[in-house]
Every structure is written in C-alpha cells, then in structure tokens.
Amino acid sequence: MRVNQTLTVSEFSLPPAGGTATFKATLLANATDPNKMLPASVAVIIPDAPRAAKTTYPADLVGTNNWQPVNKIWSFTTQ
Numbered sequence: 001m002r003v004n005q006t007l008t009v010s011e012f013s014l015p016p017a018g019g020t021a022t023f024k025a026t027l028l029a030n031a032t033d034p035n036k037m038l039p040a041s042v043a044v045i046i047p048d049a050p051r052a053a054k055t056t057y058p059a060d061l062v063g064t065n066n067w068q069p070v071n072k073i074w075s076f077t078t079q
Helices: none
Strands: 007-013 025-029 043-047 056-065 068-077
Touching: 007 025, 007 043, 043 056
Parallel strands: none
Antiparallel strands: 007 056, 025 043, 056 068
C-alpha cells in the first residue's frame, strides 16, 4: 500500500494457468468497497471460485496511480 496515493483500476484479468479464458473475479477498490474501508491507494482482486493448489496464476491490472498510467502484470502461487 502506498499511502497518500490514488489507485484507479480500469481493467484487470485473472487468466487460468496456461489457458486463455479469464476466471471471474471481484474487484474491490475505494470506489467499489461496500464497507468503505479500503483507502484510495488499495485495490483487491478476489477470485469468484477456488484456484488449484500449488499452481502459479498470472494477473494483469490496468489503471492509474496518482493519475499516471500503470499496467501491472504479476503472478501468484497458491498453497
């Protein structure tokens, strides 16, 4: 989290490992948080279904950070 920054997400994807179709996921950010607890510098992507264990998945986020374009591509591995 980068305090005092504003993150805006315009699109994100969570494709399956080795596949081309995208898993459904829920994006929570300051503007979409129903509990209004997330600061403007945070976005959370929550998969709508469980992922396979011990598998690495890619993720892609497009938006702005302090009104500057950002395209973040990363991966995570499930336990």
